[in-house]
Amino acid sequence: MDNTEALSPKPDEWVEKKGSRHPKGLWVLFGTEMWERFNFYGMRALLTLFMVNSLLIKEADAAIIYGGFLALCYLTPLLGGFIADKYIGNRNAILIGGSLMAIGQFLLFISASSFSADLGSAKLIMWLALFVIIFGNGFFKPNISSMVGSLYPKQEKSKLDSAFTIFYMGINIGAFLGQFICPYVGDVKDAATGVRDIFAFKWGFLAASIAMVVGTVTFFILKNKYVVTPEGRPIGGLPKNNTSADFEEGETQTAKFSNKFLAFTGVIFVVLFFVFRYLLVGEFGLNSVEMGQLIKGIIYPFIYAAGISLAFLIMTSAENKVERHRIWVIYIVSFFIIFFWAAFEQAGSSLTFIADNQTDRSIFGWNMPPSMVQIFNGIFVVILAVPFSLIWDKLRAKGKEPVSPMKQAMGLALIALSYFIIAHNVKDLGNSGLLAIKWLMLLYFIQTMGELCLSPIGLSLVGKLAPKRFASLLYGVFFISNAAGYALAGSLGALIPATGDKFKKAQEMGINLQDVLDKKVTLTTEQAAAFEKAQLPLENPVFAGFEIHNLFEFFMVFVILCGIAAVILALISPILKKMMHGVN
Numbered sequence: 001m002d003n004t005e006a007l008s009p010k011p012d013e014w015v016e017k018k019g020s021r022h023p024k025g026l027w028v029l030f031g032t033e034m035w036e037r038f039n040f041y042g043m044r045a046l047l048t049l050f051m052v053n054s055l056l057i058k059e060a061d062a063a064i065i066y067g068g069f070l071a072l073c074y075l076t077p078l079l080g081g082f083i084a085d086k087y088i089g090n091r092n093a094i095l096i097g098g099s100l101m102a103i104g105q106f107l108l109f110i111s112a113s114s115f116s117a118d119l120g121s122a123k124l125i126m127w128l129a130l131f132v133i134i135f136g137n138g139f140f141k142p143n144i145s146s147m148v149g150s151l152y153p154k155q156e157k158s159k160l161d162s163a164f165t166i167f168y169m170g171i172n173i174g175a176f177l178g179q180f181i182c183p184y185v186g187d188v189k190d191a192a193t194g195v196r197d198i199f200a201f202k203w204g205f206l207a208a209s210i211a212m213v214v215g216t217v218t219f220f221i222l223k224n225k226y227v228v229t230p231e232g233r234p235i236g237g238l239p240k241n242n243t244s245a246d247f248e249e250g251e252t253q254t255a256k257f258s259n260k261f262l263a264f265t266g267v268i269f270v271v272l273f274f275v276f277r278y279l280l281v282g283e284f285g286l287n288s289v290e291m292g293q294l295i296k297g298i299i300y301p302f303i304y305a306a307g308i309s310l311a312f313l314i315m316t317s318a319e320n321k322v323e324r325h326r327i328w329v330i331y332i333v334s335f336f337i338i339f340f341w342a343a344f345e346q347a348g349s350s351l352t353f354i355a356d357n358q359t360d361r362s363i364f365g366w367n368m369p370p371s372m373v374q375i376f377n378g379i380f381v382v383i384l385a386v387p388f389s390l391i392w393d394k395l396r397a398k399g400k401e402p403v404s405p406m407k408q409a410m411g412l413a414l415i416a417l418s419y420f421i422i423a424h425n426v427k428d429l430g431n432s433g434l435l436a437i438k439w440l441m442l443l444y445f446i447q448t449m450g451e452l453c454l455s456p457i458g459l460s461l462v463g464k465l466a467p468k469r470f471a472s473l474l475y476g477v478f479f480i481s482n483a484a485g486y487a488l489a490g491s492l493g494a495l496i497p498a499t500g501d502k503f504k505k506a507q508e509m510g511i512n513l514q515d516v517l518d519k520k521v522t523l524t525t526e527q528a529a530a531f532e533k534a535q536l537p538l539e540n541p542v543f544a545g546f547e548i549h550n551l552f553e554f555f556m557v558f559v560i561l562c563g564i565a566a567v568i569l570a571l572i573s574p575i576l577k578k579m580m581h582g583v584n
Helices: 024-053 059-073 077-114 119-150 154-186 201-226 259-281 291-316 321-348 350-357 375-397 404-426 437-465 468-493 500-508 513-517 525-533 551-579
Strands: none
Touching: 024 059, 024 077, 024 119, 024 154, 024 201, 024 321, 024 350, 059 119, 059 291, 059 321, 059 468, 077 119, 077 201, 077 468, 119 154, 119 437, 119 468, 154 201, 154 375, 154 437, 259 291, 291 321, 291 468, 321 350, 321 404, 321 437, 321 468, 321 551, 350 437, 350 500, 375 437, 404 437, 404 551, 437 468, 500 513
């Protein structure tokens, strides 16, 4: 803590024994978020495998659904942030969101318990469950992040990078626990035959539901004692109870949007929706009823259009040049974050399918469940979060700390490097070779370093730059960049070429799948129907006009996208630093 601080915190309000000097409320939010992430990441680890193996949904469609689900989870924070800022406050929004997510996970438990008796009803229950979780996350996600920023008085804002890195460690302790326990009880294979128990997924979803109940109850019990200002006033209460002390000096305390701009924003949204729909599926109307096309043609355009139109609306409420510049920095950084999450969120789709079908997962004689391979990200965050926090603190003390956009450019560069390494190692696998699990572990290690350079720093940046009157709403805009990234992740994940299991299935039918993909043979009507039933591809996927023949080319897509984004963001970082007007 700087010696120039005007306020001296009471021992009751700050953790002093360990020298962290962070308010105790941070640890309450840390614990609440930890259990919420247990719930979310535990479910995420199982979701695509449950859809493919129990609900008999195609891998490509499962990847699209997965991307759309995650995208909507980061779109609804716009609604949750708006309602909290204007009506119910952060605290009530967190309690509502936690309760909804617990209910949604329990509905997944019901779906995974009933699919063998009635597949159609199980699918409907799954859709309802995802719908409930999406809205629960929308209430929960932006408001708990906003409360972390509100814990610190004006003199303490420089500590937010460190605080959000610690908070991020809580996120990933929860992710680690969820990605271990849920797959351990829910992704079970027979040791002798290797056949998956498709009835075990329900126990993973039940564990996720219980974790969310624990997190919500913990927050309810401890919020009034610890989630308070240094003066003892509750943080995140009803907006009508806010005082001038909660805002920057001279800052307007209520966000105001004119009817004219609200109407214009609506027009922009409608136009952009149909523009993105045409770009993604090549049509304006609703001619296609195929699941993947419906999600790509409705949910994805809705997300992209909502992000841009809402960003426009918020900018119309900016009161001066400094505010406009700072909001623009949030928008620009949010755009580049899209490419990071598009690559990072392959963990739950394409990387899980590769771990399942073409990876040697043996560790000291134990065959790790494929859905558990994601756990390495959580492990590495827990190990690296505090060292990264200390590194930023030491660099700040020496006046050498990189500006936030430069840190995020470093994160993009690291994820490009991780995919370059994995692309090199899958290049010669062929159709039957197995990737050593150590390379996926290395990928997650490098991606974790990139994540720590980008995600907590982005959360901190919004906390520093956003005007208080629509801080939660701007967190929603920031999260919509995650949503756009996840939507792109779903589209890119669906491009994964045929892996070893697909060639084996085709061989069992007496057909060489490579010849089919290379257009050397033409299947009969009966053979094509058999391919459809076995979820085998008839052609290679295409991206931006280029046919993707193998895993090397697939992973190089992420190397190029993230590498270009990293270079551009690094080059414009000095300009963004000026636009931040003294905030680092």
